[in-house]
Amino acid sequence: xxxxxxxxxxxxxxxxxxxxxxxxxxxxxxxxxxxxxxxxxxxxxxxxxxxxxxxxxxxxxxxxxxxxxxxxxxxxxxxxxxxxxxxxxxxxxxxxxxxxxxxxxxxxxxxxxxxxxxxxxxxxxxxxxxxxxxxxxxxxxxxxxxxxxxxxxxxxxxxxxxxxxxxxxxxxxxxxxxxxxxxxxxxxxxxxxxxxxxxxxxxx
Numbered sequence: 001x002x003x004x005x006x007x008x009x010x011x012x013x014x015x016x017x018x019x020x021x022x023x024x025x026x027x028x029x030x031x032x033x034x035x036x037x038x039x040x041x042x043x044x045x046x047x048x049x050x051x052x053x054x055x056x057x058x059x060x061x062x063x064x065x066x067x068x069x070x071x072x073x074x075x076x077x078x079x080x081x082x083x084x085x086x087x088x089x090x091x092x093x094x095x096x097x098x099x100x101x102x103x104x105x106x107x108x109x110x111x112x113x114x115x116x117x118x119x120x121x122x123x124x125x126x127x128x129x130x131x132x133x134x135x136x137x138x139x140x141x142x143x144x145x146x147x148x149x150x151x152x153x154x155x156x157x158x159x160x161x162x163x164x165x166x167x168x169x170x171x172x173x174x175x176x177x178x179x180x181x182x183x184x185x186x187x188x189x190x191x192x193x194x195x196x197x198x199x200x201x202x203x204x
């Protein structure tokens with residue numbers, strides 16, 4: 001009788017443990033669904049804001065870059081004084097502005113990765129790490145494309161610096177032909193050097 005009674009207590013206790021364990025598993029599963037939904041929403045918000053900021057920064061860079069198409073107009077080198085102004089305007093304003101704006105674009109990637117990492121860590125969930133890896137994979141793929149683009153852009157800026165400096169140094173060795181909108185050099189080697197530097201820009 002005591003043995004049967006003890007067995008019933010054990011079975012009842014075991015059932016209670018199983019029921020409690022099942023409830024814990026159910027709760028954990030429900031929490032995982034909630035966390036996943038929260039992270040899905042968080043990811044979407046970050047992605048939208050990231051793309052918006054990136055688009056704005058890219059538009060600012062594109063706007064500043066338009067100056068490059070205009071700055072080599074022969075009219076800007078009509079006189080030694082114009083040439084000097086053009087040289088320092090590019091050196092002190094245009095080039096630094098383009099470099100700063102390209103750096104701003106690259107910084108957007110790190111800024112959003114750091115913020116998302118902080119928010120996900122606050123969730124204290126293994127699921128969050130999967131979302132972070134997903135973000136980093138997407139971010140790094142796009143970042144790689146931008147790094148390649150801005151590496152070429154830096155080469156272009158340097159090429160523009162080179163030819164504008166060439167004009168500045170040789171500003172008293174050419175004249176402006178207003179009818180043909182071109183620069184006439186006193187020496188053939190200077191004209192050849194100009195054509196070489198212009199082709200260098202085209203090849204980038």
